Amino acid sequence: MGLVTPDFGLTFWMTITFLSVLFILKKFAWKPILNSLKEREESIDEALRSAELAKDEMARLKSDNEKILQQAREEREKLLSDAREVREKIISDAKNEAKVEVDKMMSSAKAQIESEKLTALNEIKETVVSLSIEIAEKVIKKSLSSDKAQVDYANSLLKDIELN
Amino acid sequence: MLKFKVLKVVLISFALLFSTNFVFSQHGENHETEEQTKEFNPGEMIMNHIGDEYGWHITTIGDTHITIPLPVILYSEKSGFHVFMSSKFHHGHESYQNFKIATGKDNRYKGKVVEMIDGKEVRPYDISITKNTLSLFISVAFLLWMFISVAKAYSERKGKAPKGMQSFLEPLIVFVRDDIAKASLGEKKYLKFTPYLLTIFFFIFLNNLLGLVPIFPGGANLTGNIAITMVLAIFTFVITTVNGTKTYWAHLINTPGVPWWLKLPVPLMPFVEILGIFIKPFVLMVRLFANITAGHIVALGFFSLIFLFAEMGGPIAGYGGAVFSVSFTIFLSLLELLVAFIQAYVFTLLSALYFGMATEESH
Numbered sequence A: 001m002g003l004v005t006p007d008f009g010l011t012f013w014m015t016i017t018f019l020s021v022l023f024i025l026k027k028f029a030w031k032p033i034l035n036s037l038k039e040r041e042e043s044i045d046e047a048l049r050s051a052e053l054a055k056d057e058m059a060r061l062k063s064d065n066e067k068i069l070q071q072a073r074e075e076r077e078k079l080l081s082d083a084r085e086v087r088e089k090i091i092s093d094a095k096n097e098a099k100v101e102v103d104k105m106m107s108s109a110k111a112q113i114e115s116e117k118l119t120a121l122n123e124i125k126e127t128v129v130s131l132s133i134e135i136a137e138k139v140i141k142k143s144l145s146s147d148k149a150q151v152d153y154a155n156s157l158l159k160d161i162e163l164n
Numbered sequence B: 001m002l003k004f005k006v007l008k009v010v011l012i013s014f015a016l017l018f019s020t021n022f023v024f025s026q027h028g029e030n031h032e033t034e035e036q037t038k039e040f041n042p043g044e045m046i047m048n049h050i051g052d053e054y055g056w057h058i059t060t061i062g063d064t065h066i067t068i069p070l071p072v073i074l075y076s077e078k079s080g081f082h083v084f085m086s087s088k089f090h091h092g093h094e095s096y097q098n099f100k101i102a103t104g105k106d107n108r109y110k111g112k113v114v115e116m117i118d119g120k121e122v123r124p125y126d127i128s129i130t131k132n133t134l135s136l137f138i139s140v141a142f143l144l145w146m147f148i149s150v151a152k153a154y155s156e157r158k159g160k161a162p163k164g165m166q167s168f169l170e171p172l173i174v175f176v177r178d179d180i181a182k183a184s185l186g187e188k189k190y191l192k193f194t195p196y197l198l199t200i201f202f203f204i205f206l207n208n209l210l211g212l213v214p215i216f217p218g219g220a221n222l223t224g225n226i227a228i229t230m231v232l233a234i235f236t237f238v239i240t241t242v243n244g245t246k247t248y249w250a251h252l253i254n255t256p257g258v259p260w261w262l263k264l265p266v267p268l269m270p271f272v273e274i275l276g277i278f279i280k281p282f283v284l285m286v287r288l289f290a291n292i293t294a295g296h297i298v299a300l301g302f303f304s305l306i307f308l309f310a311e312m313g314g315p316i317a318g319y320g321g322a323v324f325s326v327s328f329t330i331f332l333s334l335l336e337l338l339v340a341f342i343q344a345y346v347f348t349l350l351s352a353l354y355f356g357m358a359t360e361e362s363h
Helices: A008-142 A147-163 B002-021 B042-050 B131-156 B165-212 B226-242 B246-253 B268-358
Strands: B023-025 B056-061 B064-068 B071-076 B080-085 B099-101 B113-117 B120-122
Touching: A008 A147, A008 B131, A008 B165, A008 B226, B042 B268, B056 B131, B071 B113, B131 B165, B131 B226, B165 B226, B165 B268, B226 B268, B246 B268
Parallel strands: none
Antiparallel strands: B023 B064, B056 B064, B071 B080, B099 B113, B113 B120
16 A cells, blocks of 8 residues: 555655646746747747748749830830931932032023023024124125126125034 | 766766765675565566655666665654655665564555554654655756757747657647647637646656656656645646636536436435546546556566566576567567657647636626
């Protein structure tokens, strides 16, 4: 029976010891340990959560970057095509202008030629007139005696004119 | 670091205190035990090992007993308080101031100090620091030192990863908190009971392990002592009862989900339930006591086989038996390591479940 009969002395010491251990450990060990464990777990949770947030932020930034890049690419594309258009326009404008200029020059040249021709013709006319007058004068001046001589003379004059 | 120094000083002073009192007693040939047959008695040896004693017997070399004497503290209704060292009894062979250690096969005070009053053996109030009590003090000192230094490590290394002993104990603490307390008590109430659950878990676990260490300061069969398990079970019982909610008591009287004829006219279920609140802690007490004691008995039994074989078949049989016995004892010790943890776990888990039942809210 000795084995299964609780001994008074040991029960007494155990009760006292266990109660003191319970209170001392509760105050000086379990409270600080459990608190710091909890704090650490919370801080780890917090860190994980913020890491998740940072990851999201990164992804967002990345997609933003992608968007901006895309936009830049489009912008460049547009600029390039605009430039091409402008260039073509400038070229065609230049061509048109040149054509107009050439036409203008041509027409003015033609007009000038025309007027030069007119002046030349007029000069010719004047020359013919003065020549005619000269001839007539000379014919008159000679006061020719015979009709025959007059006709010969006139013919020689004509010959001269033709030679001219 | 300071804690370490304090511990060292304590240990050294302990050692000095006992070394001055160390008893190397030499007994003559006309000694009482010598008259008995020197035959090896495994039953007695085992019972001595798992029981309690007034001095801490370390070993016997030849006829020299090496024993740490421990204080005997007695209160007798006749002669008042007495405090003296257990070495005064000379291993139970002599009486001191009318006190002696009772002997005899059928003596109900066998192994305990009794006072001789008018030729009769009377048991005084005995709060001696016995082997188990000293073992209790040592283990508790170790427990306090261990967890207070770990707590300090937590406050010093705030927010950092655990280190050293802290990292060894943290998984166990978290295990008790999450898998025992939180699992049985729920998120809201677990924090109230966790300190108690942690204390019993580590108290039982440490003492189970110390019981497996064969030399001082281990070797006492503390958690295999019914007084220790009884006190632990009573604590669980008191906490359960004190924290019982209205729902808990109502469910005891009027168990839900049970046919009415089990409650009226004969209150069978209430009777069983009320009985249950006492049976639960009783079972806790017996389970721990029986498991640990049985482990000690079996391990010692295998060791005894060596000497039994040697006695019966001579030294060769003894050595042959030793190979067999030692390997079995190693196997059993490993098993006991497992049992040490399992019993601590079971005691704590069941306590937590009882608290969980007691604090159950109506749903």
